[in-house]
Amino acid sequence: MQDSVEIVLVGYSGHGYVVYDAALLSENKIVAYCDVSEAVRNPFDLNYLGSERNDSFDWHSDRLFALGIGDNNLRVRIGEFILSKNKELVTIVHPKSTVSSFCSMGKGVFVNAGAIVNAFSTIGDMCIINSGAIVEHECVLEKGVHIAPGAVLAGNVNVGQQTFIGANAVVRQGIKIGKNCIIGAGSVVVKDIADNSIVYGNPAS
Numbered sequence: 001m002q003d004s005v006e007i008v009l010v011g012y013s014g015h016g017y018v019v020y021d022a023a024l025l026s027e028n029k030i031v032a033y034c035d036v037s038e039a040v041r042n043p044f045d046l047n048y049l050g051s052e053r054n055d056s057f058d059w060h061s062d063r064l065f066a067l068g069i070g071d072n073n074l075r076v077r078i079g080e081f082i083l084s085k086n087k088e089l090v091t092i093v094h095p096k097s098t099v100s101s102f103c104s105m106g107k108g109v110f111v112n113a114g115a116i117v118n119a120f121s122t123i124g125d126m127c128i129i130n131s132g133a134i135v136e137h138e139c140v141l142e143k144g145v146h147i148a149p150g151a152v153l154a155g156n157v158n159v160g161q162q163t164f165i166g167a168n169a170v171v172r173q174g175i176k177i178g179k180n181c182i183i184g185a186g187s188v189v190v191k192d193i194a195d196n197s198i199v200y201g202n203p204a205s
Helices: 014-025 072-084
Strands: 006-010 030-034 063-067
Touching: 006 014, 014 030, 014 063, 063 072
Parallel strands: 006 030, 006 063
Antiparallel strands: none
């Protein structure tokens, strides 16, 4: 990446603050943000560019974009909109995470501090691997999956697109979880989960 290229943060609140911090530590400089309205708080003194949805938004400059949106569905919707403008989504990996050189990672991914992604895992576009989460060997995360802080996916777990795995949840090896699911915080998943399911508990059901 050239030093002269601006990175624009899309979404500037709680999750966006974490993304900014990780980007700064990994020497990716975010200099501006876009959002539906100008933020009341601007802790990093970023320039406000307006909403990316406005007709007047400048898509002609040589900018890259980083997603600061935690919500799975909104994150994917906005990410796909940016890609439709032929703009690049930057992947941000916190320098205090551990990511195998033998894993595959898509566009617009965020990996936070303490997270571990092990060998031959596939991380789809716009996924979040949050603080201290573990994605073991040969897992497959489809587009827009969010693995919350402290969650653990054992080996060969498959997670469908835009599914949310709650904080400190544990998923047994070889499990398949469908798309658009919510796995409650602290749950233990020991069987496959169908699309569009909400499960919680130990065992999760």
